[in-house]
Amino acid sequence: MNGLTFVLLVLGAGLALLVFNHDSGRTFGIDNDDFGHLIYMIPIAGLLGAGILSGRRGNMNEALRNLAIWLVIILGLVAAYLYRGDAQQFAGRMVAGLVPGRAVVVTGRDGDEVIIQKALGGHFQADVTVDGKTIPMLVDTGASSVVLSFDDAAAIGIDPETLAYTIPVMTANGRAMAAPVRLDEITIGSISRRNVRAMVSEEGRLDESLLGMSFLSTLSSLQMQTDELRLRD
Template sequence: MRLFWLLMSALGGGLILLIANHDSGRVFGLENSAFAATLYLGLWAAVLIVGFLGSGLRIGDVARTLAFWVFLLLALVAAYQYRYELQDFASRVTAGLMPGSPMTTVSKNGQIHVIVERSSSGQFEVIADVNGTRLRMLIDTGASSMVLSDEDARAAGFEPERLRFVVPVATANGTTVVARARADTVNVGAISRNDIPIYMAQAGRLDQSLLGMSFINTLNGFDLRGDRIVLRD
């Protein structure tokens, strides 16, 4: 307790000096703001010193405890500083374990990049989220719209029986008709769109859902880089 009051007296004296020298702007050659910051840090240092000494712990135990908290603080600061690189690394690991998983990176200016690796079939397939349902879709820049297969449409909560298949479309296998609808949400990695037009294929007409230009046109752009396609938002 004697040490505590000595420290508090020293800090109190410093506070009085700070108030008394307010007009001059300096205390012991330091600017008032710097001297005030020193007093603030001194207060916390006094609390820590008295707390450790009053706990009865040995110096070695105190040193190990301080080292642990300093290491933890530095680790948190490092994680924050390299958060974008760590996010990119985590996305790459996920994509390697789950083919089709989009890799999301965020640049320092806040621009979102979603990277999709070419699949073993030679095409760009991505796991997208439509109305809260994860669907594997083919990124098709030749398709004017997003089109869901009958199976995927049902999984995403649509009821094809209640839709009108009256919109004619041309496909590689000839002309067919699809139904027009709207998706509440479509997410590809960190890229999210709401209330977006979407089409439903008739049963047996489409093997895999398509992520077409009606979604891609909402982006800032996209780049094809070898075995990767990068969607920029």
């Protein structure tokens, strides 16, 4: 077995073990981060030793060049593993910026955050799953309740014709009447709430449904920045 085969076998076996034991957090009783460091140190030590021996037997410049190439390859593989989570989050945020309404889930030390990028119109808009159906909604901290448009209510299975429109509300189209309802479940990203108080607006009075405070007030934090909104469960 030559040195290259040995290095690839060690790296392949080590990475396979780390992926397999990712959820448990430990490999052979060792923390996965420490085990990852050990895995890449073994080939590096082997390559350094091989480079020294090769240099003694042959051309030192060629040995150093080969050693440097393999060090770069090994460090690249280790970096790809250690920062795989950051790469996934970066990709998700890129998609959120390019695809309006895409909520990105970012996992940090304090738990999950759902990040919503500001849409071209200046509003924070996201695709929200309501009672199993996905509809676009505006995140509106000025709305005291979740408010469904007449059409969205029908889309998720509510019969808006049978509701009692007894609550006066203000919409972008002026004063309107709304009907109280209860929604079984609302989900945005990784955040879900059940039995949420909501309202359905009269037909033609609301262009887009609103994700209001009857949902937002249940979150641990809501942080609004220039171009993004962060929701924490």
